[in-house]
Amino acid sequence: MKYNRILLKLSGEALMGDRQYGIDPKRLAEYAAEIKQLHDKGVQIAIVIGGGNIFRGVAGASNGMDRVQGDYMGMMATVINAMALQGALEDTGMQTRLQTALKIEAIAEPYIKRRAVRHLEKNRIVIFGAGTGNPYFTTDTAAVLRGIEVDCDVILKGTRVDGVYDSDPEKNPNAVKYDNITFDDVLTKGLNIMDTTAFTLSQENKLPIIVFDMNKPGNLLKVCEGATVGTTVNI
Ligand code: UDP
DSSP, X not given: OOOSEEEEEEOTGGGGTTSSSSOOHHHHHHHHHHHHHHHHTTOEEEEEEOOTXXXXXXXXXXXXXXXXXXXXXXXXXXXXXXXXXXXXXXXTTOOEEEEESSOOTTTOXXXXXXXXXXXXXXXXXXXXXXXXXXXXXXXXXXXXXXHHHTTOSEEEEEESSSSEESSOTTTOTTOOEESEEEHHHXXXXXXXXXXXXXXXXXXXXXXXXXXXXXXXXXXXHHHHHTOOOSEEEEO
């Protein structure tokens, strides 16, 4: 295996499957099966999940809601997704722990770095919920932050597209995909991979990001084996 400890970032929208809102149990089960393939190979797995399928703070703010209130609602949405994913992972027999940045004692451990690392060492899957615990941040930033804190080898950003292109492949049929690209080139070419806070944090801490299609069966495992799948962003 090329990577021994990974941070998998899934967007909330990924959990919708073909639905317009919420969580598709079929999609959850598919993701759990993909993650199990990796777990069976002994890869240590941490996961951060978004909340966009349920609530986004900016969407609330655009309807007149207080932004900070909306962001906390968004963080709670990530906890709902995290619990759904936790259930699906445990259905396949894997051991998991949910740690949240906001304390919700009845359902999750509080985020404690040392404890998270210990869980990973015991091959438990650790899901980090409630983002960073702060409004005005995203779950991409939470993913990079936790990835650095618990010493992951790489951030795996599972998306619907198979990598980073020089222009939008849905609009330009001649768009070219990068297998590898540097952080600096992403910035100079104005490509959009993560929000600036998350991206800069990753760059400054030399933590590579791989953008790949999570909906293609076997991809997650291939990425960890070091196959050229998706786009790797590195220094
Ligand atoms: N959020 C936040 N702080 C964080 C992470 C998330 O305030 O550290 C809120 C924010 O309102 C965001 C929502 O939670 O819109 C859902 O997260 P995100 O948009 O990152 O989810 P994704 O796009 O990955 O589904």
